Amino acid sequence: MKKILIPTDFSKTALIALEYAIKLTDQLEGELVVLNTYDVPYGGASTMVNIDDLLRKEAIESSSKLKEDIEKRFPNAAISYKVISGPFLEIATRFSKEIEADLIIMGTTGATGIEGALFGSNTSNLLKNIDVPIITVPRNSKPQLPKAITISTDLKIALDDKLYDPVRKFVLGFGAKLNFLNITKTNDKERLKEKEDRFGMPVDFVFGETVEDGIKDYLSTADTDLVVIVAEKHSFFNQIFTPSVSKKLVQHLKVPMMLLKQ
DSSP states (O other), rough: OEEEOOOOESSHHHHHHHHHHHHHHHHTTEEEEEEEEEEOOOOOHHHHHHHHHHHHHHHHHHHHHHHHHHHHHOOTOEEEEEESOOHHHHHHHHHHHHHTTTTEEEOOOOOOOOOOSHHHHHHHHHHHHOOOEEEEEEETTTOOOOEEEEEEEOOOOOOOOOGHHHHHHHHHHHEEEEEEEEEEEEOOOHHHHHHHHTSSSSSEEOOOHHHHHHHHHHHHHHOEEEEEEEOOOTHHHHHHHHSSHHHHGGGOOHHHHHHHHE
């Protein structure tokens, strides 16, 4: 992976994501691009100019301070910094295409208030607009280099599908062990064995009436450093970003998740 985009708001959560990205690229020999966006609220022409100047100055100063701190701690990391005015979704979508990003890594704060979304509106909206894989790094995690990776799958996507190319790069780059997880509503061992045989690889079957129950139970006991989720248009994708799912999962999200768009 040659180009990795790291959106930041200079928060502690964003810093955790950046530090994780630096650890990854140290072995993958990639280049990091840190992006900060600031959006000027609507107002009169003269007022907007003044606010734009203030926000841009603040963003540039924060970016410079971040660069200085990171260079002291990680002097060999290849990182560039960019500050752009405009709505996050619009800028991040366009900029990721301009630099031909191979991966986006974002910090996620978890639930915000009682109805907060797990990945936040920025991440979910970005995933809807781009095809680039996204890794979300929870604020309450201490992410490690991925030595064990789990793919949550419906067993319908062939193992040689290009969709899994980012995962293959991680497996080869880090010598990671790869596991497959399937959330099922049946306890019929014979039927599950048939599904596993057709898939062609060992599968961890986890019983769950809902997606969130299955993943929650799995994460409570699994020894894994990265969970890979395929975001399907009409099934899992629609479920995973709803507040009701978020509230149940957020307390159990201790490891980064890679989101692949099908």
